[in-house]
Amino acid sequence: MFQRFLITSLFAGAAAGLIAGILQLIFVQPVLLHAELYESGELVHFGAEAISAHPDLHGFDAMRDGLSVIFTMLTYTGYTLMLVALMSVAEENGAQIDGRTGILWGIAGFVTFHFAPGLSLAPEVPGVAAADVGARQIWWWATVIGAGIAMWLLAFGRNWTMWGVAVILLAAPHLIGAPEPDVFTGPVPTEIGALFAARAFGVGLATWVLVGCFAGYFWQREGERENG
Template identity: 35%
Template sequence: MFRNLFFAALVAALCAGLATSAFQAWRVTPLIFAAESFEGSGGEAHVHAEGTAAHEHDDAAAVSAHEHGDDEWMPQDGLERTAFTVFSNILMAAGYALIIGAVSVLFNLPVTFANGLLWGVGGFAAFTLAPALGLPPGMPGMPVADTLARQIWWFSAAIGTGAALVLVAKVRAPWALAVAVALILLPQLIAAPQAPDDPTGVPPRMTAEFVSAVLYNGALFWVVLGLAFGWMADFLAARPAPQLNGAKA
């Protein structure tokens, strides 16, 4: 069982990583490149002599702009940067897929193709939508709050929502629904860390397009991850178990 779950997680990670990479190349990355020209401008366009590496992840779904000096290595624009982006997306997908497998085993909640969409929607709600309510995805060149404070709030929102969904799936009782609602709302009632009110040259329309693209990307990522995981888990479960030589069926 553990071997099947692990292999299903790897296949699902490959599918989701490739799908989200394609969507990022189409919608997210062009917006990041456009925003990098405003990074550090304080309201005036500023073009970098070197490209900046900034990657948005549905983990959360935040983009961080990297400052680099003369001796700092970074992938070159083009094929090398695209390859590193795809590889990092697959690794991220593998981590989330293993989380799905762990939750499935710990709480006896099987992952199948029939409920794979529900797993995907749950993952999107917990790791993308709930954190984005307080910490919307940010573009390069925009001011952000303290990193540790953002990480703590993001973690509480994701874990609270995920725990609420597991509780509702396991316990069919009114009190469980009430506790689940409280777990979801509690992090939202605690104000997320606010970014400083510094001037930025990023146009508001570009920011809105970026947030929309990131949320669509997160939805695509989780739907593909859940369905691929469920399909592969069903396929492996339907295979006959190998038998030792001489063993009777």
């Protein structure tokens, strides 16, 4: 039984994570490196002279980018383990789990782990001002847990009370508010910060759709093999 969990999570998580790592290197990393030029002071926004929006960036760095791909694969394997655990519980209660329904699970995962916390703690470029990291992590976990329960209630709830609780769980962290910095100190142009957040969300959504689809597919396939 546990084999089915492990095979599904490792295959789906590592495959989606590898694609995510590559997507991040193509779409997110150049924006991050651009921001770091401002963080380090190499470029100065609103300095004496106008700065080109297209500086030379470092190319592929085997150590740094290799570690990024590995950690992306680990991160998405972790997410997939949680997703598959919940898929198994849903299947136990009559839900159909396969590659197609998995796409919906992936979108719900994106909302839970990226969009819900990111709505108030937007994906940050290096160098931005932010509140204490410990406080933000507590808010992040609380928001993710609330959003996860809300997604479950929206999908499997059977009455307005459950759907109402889901809406409250989704809205509450943002009404209470995320930990914010006292003053703004970010040296990075707003164009770069905005592009970074948009790219992080876009790559996150693409990856989560793959995570859900792969997880559903392998879960169904491994189930058929165990039973047949």
